Amino acid sequence: MTFNILLENIEKYIKLDKEEKEFLLSLLSQKKLRKKQQLLTTGMVCSSKYFVLKGCLKRSYTNTEGKERVFEFCFENQWISDIQSFWKGSPSIFNIEAIEDTEVIELKRASIETLLSNIPKFEKYFRILSNEQIFKQERRIKQALSCSAKERYDDFLMDYPKIELRLPQRQIASYLGVSPEFLSSLRNKK
Amino acid sequence: MTFNILLENIEKYIKLDKEEKEFLLSLLSQKKLRKKQQLLTTGMVCSSKYFVLKGCLKRSYTNTEGKERVFEFCFENQWISDIQSFWKGSPSIFNIEAIEDTEVIELKRASIETLLSNIPKFEKYFRILSNEQIFKQERRIKQALSCSAKERYDDFLMDYPKIELRLPQRQIASYLGVSPEFLSSLRNKK
Numbered sequence: 001m002t003f004n005i006l007l008e009n010i011e012k013y014i015k016l017d018k019e020e021k022e023f024l025l026s027l028l029s030q031k032k033l034r035k036k037q038q039l040l041t042t043g044m045v046c047s048s049k050y051f052v053l054k055g056c057l058k059r060s061y062t063n064t065e066g067k068e069r070v071f072e073f074c075f076e077n078q079w080i081s082d083i084q085s086f087w088k089g090s091p092s093i094f095n096i097e098a099i100e101d102t103e104v105i106e107l108k109r110a111s112i113e114t115l116l117s118n119i120p121k122f123e124k125y126f127r128i129l130s131n132e133q134i135f136k137q138e139r140r141i142k143q144a145l146s147c148s149a150k151e152r153y154d155d156f157l158m159d160y161p162k163i164e165l166r167l168p169q170r171q172i173a174s175y176l177g178v179s180p181e182f183l184s185s186l187r188n189k190k
Numbered sequence: 191m192t193f194n195i196l197l198e199n200i201e202k203y204i205k206l207d208k209e210e211k212e213f214l215l216s217l218l219s220q221k222k223l224r225k226k227q228q229l230l231t232t233g234m235v236c237s238s239k240y241f242v243l244k245g246c247l248k249r250s251y252t253n254t255e256g257k258e259r260v261f262e263f264c265f266e267n268q269w270i271s272d273i274q275s276f277w278k279g280s281p282s283i284f285n286i287e288a289i290e291d292t293e294v295i296e297l298k299r300a301s302i303e304t305l306l307s308n309i310p311k312f313e314k315y316f317r318i319l320s321n322e323q324i325f326k327q328e329r330r331i332k333q334a335l336s337c338s339a340k341e342r343y344d345d346f347l348m349d350y351p352k353i354e355l356r357l358p359q360r361q362i363a364s365y366l367g368v369s370p371e372f373l374s375s376l377r378n379k380k
Binding site: 061063064065069071083084087116120121123124126127130131133134135137138140141142144145146147151177 | 335
């Protein structure tokens, strides 16, 4: 039952027969995290991709001033990893940490290799996932380069409707690149 | 001969036999652009991907203040497109324009569909290209959110060694998000 949510996500893009589904399921495992527990620590190699079943995580890094900056949030039905560290085997520059009690499906690097060589159409699935990530990031780059804090906050509310209440204010502020006080003044104007 | 550079690029990631190469080549065409000629105009659908053989292009957008901002530069041996518009068929938010006289190989959207359905291993090639784009963009997001103009300029010189002299100063300034005068003062300090 648990893995059905992931299968539905995959079958939006590629069709799988019964055998292929069983093969995929044999490569997956499940993980539960408590709030504040880390999935990935800066400096370690990101050796798995995680699909969120329940809960919420943040991917963050430490900037040149030694402050934590939230790079992205990840919620139900989304994958999270440090994609560069995952594919290249290089040390990660990110932390991934649960913001709530969280349940994820884990797909290990070695398993993904097995999956891609046995069922090559998964290349398409991961190509599409990568493209979706690019669309999101291009928007974020444009926001970071060209938008005021108010515009970035409005976009954030549009991107993550109803999600705002689940996130600590200081982490939304860190994502937007503003101080918690400034975010609070933006919220009060709404 | 012309297409050999692209074949070499592809064969870093996937192996092609003679027939596959010929099939790919049958889908490609070549295009020459004069300096300042556009490959893509904001509002149009990006219906091709382009591989740069010679020259240099910029992908840019107009910010909320009506000013042009350079999103990325593209040089020899790199692909350029508006990937969201290309895959989704949506109107592009970018212009793509030649900065120098430029030669590109064109792969049309319809041809890429033919290519992927006939030689599915190209999914892997495009998945890897998308991942490379993600790595570049993640760096750019971190720079935009967390680095000083001087750090962004130093990173730019590291990312594009020897390229700086080919680009008009005002376009580097637009890429970095600073005024041309400020860029000039950074250069003078070097």
